[in-house]
Amino acid sequence: MIPVEFDYAAPATVQEAVALLAEHGDDAKVLAGGQSLLPVLRMRLNAPGVVVDISGIEELKGITDEGDAIRIGAGATYQDVLDSPLVSEHLRLLHQAVSEVADPQIRHRGTLCGALAHADPAGDVGAPVLALDGRMVIRGTAGERTVGAEEFFVDIFETAIGDGELLTAVVIPKHTGWGSHYAKFVRVSHQWAIVGVAAAVRAEGGTIAEAKVGLTNMGSRPLRAAAVEQALAGQPATEEALGAICARVGEGTDPPSDLNGQADYRRHVAGVLARRAVLAAAGG
Amino acid sequence: MTRISVRVDGVTYSDEVEPRTLLVHYLRESLGKTGTVVGCDTSNCGACTVHLDGRSVKSCNVLAVQADGHEVTTIEGLADGETLTPLQEAFRDCHALQCGYCTPGMIMQATDLLRENPSPDEAYVRQHMEGNLCRCTGYHNIVKAVLQAAGATATGGEQA
Numbered sequence: 001m002i003p004v005e006f007d008y009a010a011p012a013t014v015q016e017a018v019a020l021l022a023e024h025g026d027d028a029k030v031l032a033g034g035q036s037l038l039p040v041l042r043m044r045l046n047a048p049g050v051v052v053d054i055s056g057i058e059e060l061k062g063i064t065d066e067g068d069a070i071r072i073g074a075g076a077t078y079q080d081v082l083d084s085p086l087v088s089e090h091l092r093l094l095h096q097a098v099s100e101v102a103d104p105q106i107r108h109r110g111t112l113c114g115a116l117a118h119a120d121p122a123g124d125v126g127a128p129v130l131a132l133d134g135r136m137v138i139r140g141t142a143g144e145r146t147v148g149a150e151e152f153f154v155d156i157f158e159t160a161i162g163d164g165e166l167l168t169a170v171v172i173p174k175h176t177g178w179g180s181h182y183a184k185f186v187r188v189s190h191q192w193a194i195v196g197v198a199a200a201v202r203a204e205g206g207t208i209a210e211a212k213v214g215l216t217n218m219g220s221r222p223l224r225a226a227a228v229e230q231a232l233a234g235q236p237a238t239e240e241a242l243g244a245i246c247a248r249v250g251e252g253t254d255p256p257s258d259l260n261g262q263a264d265y266r267r268h269v270a271g272v273l274a275r276r277a278v279l280a281a282a283g284g
Numbered sequence: 285m286t287r288i289s290v291r292v293d294g295v296t297y298s299d300e301v302e303p304r305t306l307l308v309h310y311l312r313e314s315l316g317k318t319g320t321v322v323g324c325d326t327s328n329c330g331a332c333t334v335h336l337d338g339r340s341v342k343s344c345n346v347l348a349v350q351a352d353g354h355e356v357t358t359i360e361g362l363a364d365g366e367t368l369t370p371l372q373e374a375f376r377d378c379h380a381l382q383c384g385y386c387t388p389g390m391i392m393q394a395t396d397l398l399r400e401n402p403s404p405d406e407a408y409v410r411q412h413m414e415g416n417l418c419r420c421t422g423y424h425n426i427v428k429a430v431l432q433a434a435g436a437t438a439t440g441g442e443q444a
Contacts, residue, residue, distance in 0.1 A: 051303065109342075109346065
């Protein structure tokens with residue numbers, strides 16, 4: 001199908017982009033890589049009057065070292081993330097999850113920040129960014145603010161980004177030396193996760209000192225498994241010790257029921273994936 | 285309407301397009317590059333794959349205006365006259381097509397794959413072709429062709 005007609009603007013600066021977004025409010029949509037937006041436009045699920053293409057804005061490009069964190073600009077594609085030595089060294093969990101997103105063609109074009117702003121609960125990048133305590137940098141005409149991932153993800157396709165605001169970057173604390181694993185369950189390799197579990201573990205001599213666990217598609221937004229994280233701390237990195245704790249990862253969640261599985265099935269799968277992800281992250 | 289200037293298969297074109305025009309429609313309908321096909325129109329099947337600035341993309345999932353100032357290579361821009369690329373030769377030699385509809389996209393994606401990794405193993409090929417569907421399900425010969433082309437490329441490299 002062909003999208004409904006829209007006006008197209010390609011601002012050269014963030015300031016211009018934000019001014020356009022402020023002028024057009026919810027009649028405007030931001031286009032970065034377009035890999036989520038174009039299907040939505042083509043299927044006419046949304047028909048914005050104005051599309052603001054931010055892909056030409058130089059200041060949004062790049063992945064930079066900020067000392068204790070890595071900053072990934074809104075112009076950085078998934079492929080840029082995969083190719084970044086900074087991400088490979090300090091954010092391995094993110095690297096693993098991004099390598100599972102869709103297929104190579106989509107990863108060449110789609111952006112990490114675009115996916116975060118799109119906030120599809122079945123998308124692969126929300127859970128690792130949440131688990132790694134990522135912070136979103138949001139610019140409006142009034143200035144810049146930073147929002148933690150827990151507050152950023154509000155509901156399905158809904159974030160803390162307001163009308164007239166632009167997500168300009170995600171800043172993620174370095175997790176250098178942490179073990180990590182993203183376990184994704186799908187029927188077709190390039191599709192959205194039926195369930196995914198993102199785990200990062202700081203191990204000390206065969207014991208889990210600290211664990212961070214994020215869940216994909218286990219609710220209307222990415223979830224953090226805080227109770228399981230606490231229970232894992234201090235445990236030996238063995239299947240016996242971790243299995244029972246991880247099996248409870250779905251407790252209290254409200255995942256969707258659809259053709260790919262009922263909610264109780266997803267809670268079961270989440271437990272299995274959590275065990276695998278945490279064990280792999282802990283080097284077990 | 286928005287004016288765009290795009291280099292496609294080595295030739296620069298300047299055109300007025302509606303912003304909603306998909307790159308694949310611009311290639312086929314404005315430039316007559318019908319070698320690139322529309323398959324699923326949902327960005328799943330990869331039949332419309334072209335290269336944008338040297339990397340594979342699904343041209344049904346890119347607006348023509350997004351290609352403004354950039355370089356596109358389609359399946360029609362690979363061969364040098366009558367001389368096929370080693371990958372195109374391998375597709376022919378390995379019978380890596382049945383109905384042929386997915387072939388342009390398969391070859392464009394596999395060309396990208398081999399540029400990224402000139403010596404892939406079978407698992408790498410299968411993983412990096414995940415965004416291309418063959419409804420005849422002729423995947424085995426497609427993978428075989430990509431691996432054969434990799435061998436040919438490697439041998440050519442050694443001889444050079």
